Amino acid sequence: MQAEKYDQRIKLIGLHAMIVDLRQYYLIFFQCLFLFSCAENKFDNVQPAKDSIHSCLKFPVRFSGNDTTTYINFNGDTSISGMIFIQGGEFNMGGDNEQAESDELPKHIVIVSSFYIDVTEVTNIQFQQFINATGYITTAERKPDWEQLKKELPPGTPTPPDSLLTPSSLVFKPTQGPVDLNNYNQWWTWKKGANWRHPEGPESSIFGKENHPVVHVSWEDAMAYCKWAGKRLPTEAEWEYAARGGLLASVYPWGNEALDCNTPKANTWEGKFPYHNSLRDGFLKIAPVASFSPNGYGLHDMAGNVWEWCSDWYDYSYYESFKGVQVINPKGPLDSYDPQEPFTKKRVLRGGSFLCNDTYCSGYRVSRRMKTSPDTGMEHIGFRCVKDIKRSKPV
């Protein structure tokens, strides 16, 4: 009876709407994209868009996959090719302007040790090398595991039909015109066959996009890559420290100049989200890595292009535990808690993507926090790696 119920709804409103329906049972994708408006955002006079508050607080969550990384071994490459040394130091972590969400506050003093970090987001060619060497199958390429998924759902959640439990991922599709920005289902589609090899669905490919950031990678996929590469994901504190590029209390990796002033500084959404893109920065979707100027540390795309996974669990109140306290090398809370979706454990993402816009999301702010479940991959989620300095001392 349950399957018949779902089949009937498929006929009536299609798969996309069915996803919305399933959400009511806490089965799938919640989503966000973040909104705020960047139009005239001078540092001293930035105000969030009035309709932006709820939409920017979370990402959709996909079905769980299986963790099958135990067989992956370090590839033996001990070089630091493609990485930059970041001298450890102290910084004031957290929101720097009035766009800051409550989870970005309070600001607090953090000390991080020195580390190496990738100059760019991990690219398709790099990820291809990892796949070739290990045969790893990403989360989006696997059939969702209902037995695993239901562990994170309220008791009694109905089993979805097999037709939905198929390898898929979330792909962005611009709308035809203005839409209610609170309903992300209008521009996100659960697309069968979408994965890192086929970023926009089975008809697409990464041919000619070897230097684009890999996307549709879950946190688990990123961790598997790190294991093979002998690296790790950055902590949230390391990521923000690196993104700031040595600047103090600046909103963006380049300083405080508004995104839309002068030369394009990052790959974001310029125009009216999600239906009109002015292409001022030259890219509707993903850009090749390092298409824009680096920050003060020589790092590209710390703002925009694709969101980047961090190693930390997400807890909306984590910063409150550091109020008035100096903390050294924080590694995130022991567990995750997002009051918006208390049943779902989430990891942190940083930096924003090609979909970020101040009328919708200000993800390119260095302090902006995002979060989703570790098994979620999307068309605008990627990562970069860090590496420890041997014998480095806490500074």
Ligand SMILES: [Ca+2]
């Ligand atoms: Ca763009």
Ligand SMILES: [Ca+2]
């Ligand atoms: Ca990025």
